[in-house]
Amino acid sequence: MESARAYAWKALNRIVLEHGYASLILRGMEGYSREDRSLISEIVYGTLRNYTRLSYQWEDLASHVKQKTAVLLNMSVYQLFFLDRIPDYAVINEACSLVSEKEKGFVNAVLHKVQKRGMIAPEFHDELERMAFETSHPLWLLKLWSAHYGMENAVKIAEADQQRPIVYGRRNPLKISREELFSDRKVHFLEADCFTYDGILTETSWFDEGKVLIQDRASQAVGRLLEAEPGMCVLDACAAPGTKTQEIASEMKNQGMITALDLHEERVKLIEQLMVKTGVSIVSCRAADASKPIMGMEPESMDRILVDAPCSGLGDLSHKPEIRMHVTPESLDELTKLQASILENAAAYLKKGGRMVYSTCTLNRKENENQVNTFLKRHPEFERISEKTWFPYELESDGFYAAVLTKTGSAMVK
């Protein structure tokens, strides 16, 4: 088996150069010891969270560097400056051992120079520029957040993105009682069924048996906004992998009916598996495009609708630091049309007096407030009950947006 650092380098190459997803690629490290897995994760996520700042440390010392070698230099600089547990000589030796004979001298010389001169930074003209550099966010993104949410919030969001995310658990009330779970001293109750755990939750029998789920704290709060009750008919329009579907089914005490859709067949399987594992029997899942009429569903037949829309994911940059490397101002707008069509289509199935939640895990007004405002202009029969943005620093969780809407009248024929 290759060394942990060799594995980390390969993983980073796939993420940085082939636009892979870190969480998916790191699933392949199962054969490694717990210590090695932790080192690989630390190196991969730490390097991604600091990528542009790391490149700045050596770019003036070298030109025409091969792409994979650049990735290796960045991951080595991360270990030199951010990880105390590995001696500098070991980091440099290991980096040299990973490259071809021809490149060894070059990598060795660059890393020694970087180590000797210590961390460097360019001159900054303002606070946002400094923050963009120190947190390796694109400057345009910090400017966008500053324009949307104010300068102070923009800075706090970027700082929060640099933190290692906290793992939140959610009790599955269908399988374990509050008393049984929360009496365990390793479990720290937060609110509703949300908790943190001293240890690795995915290695517990509770997790294996579907008694607890991993779900971000703000995501849990979004699920609760639907206020689903036993016996109701619910549409979950963009449901995979089904974490919120499960939360809704739990609120409904597994009584009633949930239709869970997702565009991708293989992702619908994830919903099915989660429902079986967690003891939910009221969900009917299928692969369908939620922006198009839903076969077999009567208009105005749903008590509750959740549109947890596909989005640019800017609230999730701590879990998915690679997004900030690949996102562009143009790509931000790619999903707004689809979000609008899903909302438009789903709305037709809500009963009068019913409740619909539109949510995203992004921090971008175009996909959030503006999307809902435009919808409400087109649909005077809907009213906004509430609207909230969770910034990542507030609950130490992902950033989310949710608007709660209700249908007060019948749709007008245009």
Ligand SMILES: C[S@@+](CC[C@H](N)C(=O)[O-])C[C@H]1O[C@@H](n2cnc3c(N)ncnc32)[C@H](O)[C@@H]1O
């Ligand atoms: C934010 S995720 C949903 C997360 C899910 N609600 C949960 O909490 O587990 C958005 C989902 O929308 C799906 N999706 C994308 N386009 C869609 C479409 N046109 N119709 C239905 N689902 C779609 C994606 O495959 C993705 O699984």
